[in-house]
Amino acid sequence: MLIAESPDMRLAELLDELKDPATGITRVTVGGEPSLGTVFDAGYRRLSRLGQRCYRAMGLHLYVDDLPVAVLAAAMGIPEAELRPVVRELRDTRTIDQPRASRLTVHKLVHEHARLVADTVDDAVHRLAATRSMIGWCTTGAVTAVTGLLPPRSWRADFLPESVVDAAHPASVDPGAWLRAERVNLRAVVTVAFELGGLEPVLRLCISQWWLFLAEKYADDLLATHALGLRAADHLHDDRMKALLLVQQGFAYRSLGRFCDAVDSCTAAMRLAEAVGSVELVATRLEGAGLAAFDGGDLTQAALWLRRNLELAETTCDPRRIALACLHGAKPEPSEQALVLLERAYEVFRSLPVPESQNLAKVLLWQGRKLGAEGGPRLREALALATEHRHQADRAEILEALAQLDADRDVAVELYREALTILDDVAEDIEHLGLDVVSEIEEPA
Structure with missing residues (x-):
């Protein structure tokens, strides 16, 4: 219709008009009918005063089609409970789709109109303050969530201070579910925070991304956020933070089969860690580089790095760190030495105050591989x-190992098929992940 009514306008010009932030598609008219903007304007005027404030807050949120009511409350500086009648109002006026529990689905056209209204009604200082409040809500939620999910490691205390944790934040109720629900929002918030110069929130959000990578293998998300995080760390001259982000980046490269990039990232992290005198950071970087070298087929270099990692782990007197170093160090070693290391790792993981089922399963997997036919x-x-324990990605890898071991071709095919089905479910958003590049991604020490 638009093209038919504008025969002299080139398609590129029409597309430019539709994406013009000053007009956009909500201002386009068709067939002499009122523009969408005119219709939306009338709907906005019918809202209550608080409803109009909420509508403008929706426009300030970097658009995704799913956002929590709580982030709008943060932007408006009011309790979430006060927005419940407003949500019903927005639903009844069909401004938003049928809301789910504490979440809104906002159509892109509505969001664009809300942004234009916010730009017109609210001054720049108010819009900036509201946006920063949204960033703060997301950052606090991410830190609160991962603090409850990641083991109490020393680096976590250094980079994610307890002072940022908010027990009243929705993220504290079910941290894993909250991170999964907000994954797309959190990635978008990193970009907005960086553009506004919020470097500390960028770094905290990047670190919080680590659990999502460990649990769900969202390597692309991690690489995108860490590209900005590394720039933020450079700007702040924070070499310890940069070293941490580099090794996390290395693990993401490794999961995508980019082993040379993974080694480069981890060795760059090692140089920084050595310069700041952090034994723990050096050990973690050795581990990442060693695992990437192992996956890339360089068993000699992998063994050298992972043996050194175990030596440094021993100096920490941390049983869990030592167990992880034994698990990783066993991979490039011959069966006899590997089985000794794996047995040591198994005993430690089993004897921890809270036994770690995932790492126990990984040790058993590698024991099975090193035992060969037995x-x-x-x-x-x-x-x-x-x-x-519903570790789906690990199940797929174990099924692959069983398939390689089984002499019955039909059984092996079924095992491979089951593994692929699991991977389709676990990694439907990750184009790179296939059975040929599946690799275990244990938490680094």
Whole structure:
């Protein structure tokens, strides 16, 4: 219709008009009918005063089609409970789609109109303050969530201070579910925070991204956020933070099969960690580089780095760190030495105050691999453990190992098929992930 009514306008010109922030598609008219903007204007005027404030706050949120009511409350500086009648008002006027529990689905056209109204009604100082309040809400939620999910490691205390944790934040109720629900929002917030010069929130959001990567393998998200995080760390001259982000970046590269990039990222992190005198950071970077070298087929270099990682882990007297170093260090070693390291790792993981089912399953998986034809029982034990605790990506890897071991071709095909089905469910948003590049991504020490 638009093209038919504008025969002299080139398509490129029409598209430019539709995306013009001063006009946009909400101002376009068709067939002499009122523009969408005119219709939206009338709907906006019918809202209550608080409803209009909420509408403008929706426009300030970097657009995604799903956002929590709580972030709008943060932008407006009022309790979330006060917005409940407003949500009903927006629903009844069909401004938003049928809301789900504490969340709104906002059409892109509505969002664009709300942004234009906010730009007209609210001054720049108010808009900036509201946007920063949204960033703060998301950052606090992310830190609160990962503090409850990640083990109490020393680097976490250094980079994610307890003072930022908010027990009253919705993220504290079910941290993993909150991070999954806000994943797209959090990635977008990193960009907005960086553009506004909020470097500390950028760094905290990047660190918080780590759990989503560990749990869901969102490598593309991590690489996108960390590209900005590394720039923020450079600007702040924070070499310790930069070293941490580099090794996390290295693990993301590794998961995508980009092993040379992973090694480069981790070795760059090692140089920084050595310069700031952090043994723990050096060990973590050795681990990342060693695992990337192992996945890339350089067993000699992998063994050298991972042996050194174990030596440094021993100096920390931290049983869990030592167990992880044993698990990783076993991978490039011959079976006899590897099985000794794996048994040591198994005993530690089993004896921790809270036994770590995921790492126990990984140890069993590698014991099964190192035992060769006799490894079936260990692999089946690993599969049972991963299934019980719903570690789906680990299940797929164990199934692959069982398929490689099984002499019955039909059984092996079924095992591969089941593994691929799991990967489709786990990584439907990750184009790069396939059975040929599946690699275990344990939490680095």
